Amino acid sequence: MPQSVLAVDIGGTKFAVALVDPTGNVQEARRVATPPGGDAAALWETLVDLVGSVLRTAGRDDLGSGAVAGVGVGCGGPMTWPEGEVSPLNMPGWRGFPLRARLASRFPGVPVRVHNDAVCLAVAEHWRGAGRGSADMLGMVVSTGVGGGLILGGRLIDGGSGNAGHIGHVVVDPDGPECRCGGRGCLEAVARGPGLAAWAVEQGWVPGSGQPDAGPDVPPYGEAVAEPDTGPDYVEETTASGRRLALDAAAGDEIALAALDRAGRALGVAIASAVNLCDLDVVTVGGGLSQAGPLLFEPLRAALREHARMGFARRVRVVPAALGQDAGLVGAAALVLAADRYWSR
Amino acid sequence: MPQSVLAVDIGGTKFAVALVDPTGNVQEARRVATPPGGDAAALWETLVDLVGSVLRTAGRDDLGSGAVAGVGVGCGGPMTWPEGEVSPLNMPGWRGFPLRARLASRFPGVPVRVHNDAVCLAVAEHWRGAGRGSADMLGMVVSTGVGGGLILGGRLIDGGSGNAGHIGHVVVDPDGPECRCGGRGCLEAVARGPGLAAWAVEQGWVPGSGQPDAGPDVPPYGEAVAEPDTGPDYVEETTASGRRLALDAAAGDEIALAALDRAGRALGVAIASAVNLCDLDVVTVGGGLSQAGPLLFEPLRAALREHARMGFARRVRVVPAALGQDAGLVGAAALVLAADRYWSR
Structure with a gap:
């Protein structure tokens, strides 16, 4: 069984993806610029590519949903929660985009959780900061x-x-x-x-x-x-x-x-x-x-x-705050790795 | 086993005591004026008398700690919590008075819980209001x-x-x-x-x-x-x-x-x-x-x-708010009767 969680941090300037192990260590972190003015499909494709690249580097790209123990996502609001349909203020390409559902199709059988990016930062500081x-x-x-x-x-x-x-x-x-x-x-x-x-x-x-x-x-x-x-x-x-x-x-x-x-x-x-x-x-x-x-x-x-x-x-x-640029990833991962404290649904 | 809880509402003008059943019904409620300028002993004695009177009326005065399923208390702050040593602003006779411990000696073996009076009012409105x-x-x-x-x-x-x-x-x-x-x-x-x-x-x-x-x-x-x-x-x-x-x-x-x-x-x-x-x-x-x-x-x-x-x-x-003068008693009782929601310690 995989122990690590796929962590995703989605912002108006950058997407970040990494694997985070149960102690909160961030591994294989990768970042790309948010496609400016990207439509829903372009944004999603950017994310899929980034996820693929992280999993490939970790030698997990052919494991399907067995690649990770779950997926945690921090994303700019507003969003419906816990459904995870996101409409980030500065990403007009996503309006009511079913981010959680899309990721859940890609990673069936493991928890996929989306929360507000500022919430993930707070969680990170509480969990490891x-x-x-x-x-x-x-x-x-x-x-x-x-x-x-x-x-x-x-x-x-x-x-x-x-x-x-x-x-x-x-x-x-x-x-x-x-x-x-x-x-x-x-x-x-x-x-x-x-x-x-x-x-x-x-x-x-x-x-x-x-x-x-x-x-x-x-x-x-x-x-x-x-x-x-x-x-x-x-x-x-x-x-x-x-x-x-x-x-x-x-x-x-x-x-x-x-x-x-x-x-x-x-x-x-x-x-x-x-x-x-x-x-x-x-x-x-x-x-x-x-x-x-x-x-x-x-x-x-x-x-x-x-x-x-x-x-x-x-x-x-x-x-x-004690954590640096990985804070958003750490907090997103904690939604899965420390769900007893950070996930109520 | 008794189902009802002894509820106590302690304020600067009045003490109130009642039995509250698991559905939140207030029974045998009694009130007395707070002894003006009363010292610690006088205040305690007033409370003990009032409690005795409620239990007597209910035919439970000779049951010892078996008389009630627990004791819930709302009291003016400040207090230490959950210890329940109270120093109500308008009752100078009690400063660091071990209200919870005293009641626990009187009712051994059942939960005795003290919280702020305003908190008890909120609990009452949530539970039954x-x-x-x-x-x-x-x-x-x-x-x-x-x-x-x-x-x-x-x-x-x-x-x-x-x-x-x-x-x-x-x-x-x-x-x-x-x-x-x-x-x-x-x-x-x-x-x-x-x-x-x-x-x-x-x-x-x-x-x-x-x-x-x-x-x-x-x-x-x-x-x-x-x-x-x-x-x-x-x-x-x-x-x-x-x-x-x-x-x-x-x-x-x-x-x-x-x-x-x-x-x-x-x-x-x-x-x-x-x-x-x-x-x-x-x-x-x-x-x-x-x-x-x-x-x-x-x-x-x-x-x-x-x-x-x-x-x-x-x-x-x-x-x-929907509840009347019994709200404080209802909320105090809920600390015991609905502890899964209203008591964390």
Whole structure:
């Protein structure tokens, strides 16, 4: 019997596929660019080719459904869950695409499970990352979008439609900026990279005031994430982006610093609300903006201290995500490999 | 074997004790006033007498621990959980009082379980009230305090320290009024009866502008709750209270109406945050202020619509709590009678 799981991480810029063994080791990882503007068939073919290539390299391509113990998939939302019909925001070629059913036809007889990409990142941090050992954790990603996943009582919380964990739409300022969701003052509207960058530009920020090779000035906070390879909602832009802001802030740009303070405080307020409501031990924060390190985490923690005042809430630890670009694959695999904790259906 | 559970509801104004059968029927309920300023021994003695009286009436007083199948207790917080050492805010006589251990000595060999009173109210609404059949529910009480309990995946969520469900400390306005918790802009700071009444008085409200016998004008929303008999944190004051505000608003007082609008909107914002984070089906709202009916629920639903915009979030139903003054007893009993859903330890 195969022990390893086929892990798939589907985003607007990249598809990633790997085998993941029961201890969480990622093997034979391969990545390809998402076909730009690809229609449903082109996207599916890209995925099939990538899967075939991974299985071939591992010498499992002729084993049929016996090749793997199961398939775990993280994909950008929205999607129906647990059915796994996906309509990723930044991949118009897939609208109601039956991703789970298609993969299940390809791998009959083994579990095939699809969940939101941000949920998979949270699962990865809980299973093998910075949230290990916590029973009550929120895993966050702060990048082009702000997303997350909730672990309560040691188990992944799905919510009624698989959408629990949307920390990006906790309201931090009812009269704040409009949000992509149609609401107003959501955390994401304030703290997502492009929103924050737009705010900074309005204040007069000139992207690039800090040099791109300002490496040593970027605080070594958590493990470097080469690419926030976490689906369309969490992919950084390259110009006036959150990552660019973080670099410029590290180089001393005052407006960039103010922007990180603004984002950090919004994060602290939203985290306080989540901690007060869910009685959390740990919050992990990953994604491009988290690379700013203390410049983001200090205002975050200050706002959290102001708004999480009850005894139980003060114990929460907010820590940078520990896993790098494989996090999405690790979390997707955990849907199968650690199903007792991360899969409820 | 006895089937019924001894249910205990301990609040700052009243102690209630009853037997509750496996279907949730409350029998032999008795209530006494909490001894004002009572020390630890006086409070305990009051409880023991009340328990004895209930058991005697039921003809079970000489059965020892065989008298009941278990003991469920709702008590005002804070407390250590699941240890059940209680320090109810409004009962200074009990500080770190080992309520669970004391009751366990009195009833050896059967489960004795203590949880927060607001959690018990949410459990009651889920088990036998307005949230029946929902897998993902927030049960709220809006009164002198604003509290609640979370049911996710069909099970009570405790959080790491038994404090999950503190919806009253979700932040609705980071620059809002100071909260009793030490924070700022919590839902409770805006929407709890006394805070709201204080705000109305500041605006020129004269309590009693609507007559107390304005009965027919009070919208018949949900079942009437004779007394918000739900622990110290949720007991109404009698003068410039939320209940008074609700009556005056029903009689057309403009400032009282504005106050209910203010509270309703704050509730809607906090509920939107909870729904976005936890992917809820149903939110039940009870407590004195909920008696205001549409005057509260309409601004609540308007704000909720503005801030819960994602497809999954729009399905949530916000409904008045259905159970009356026995809710606390029903929920306490459910900790034992439906432990598979409501007790995790």
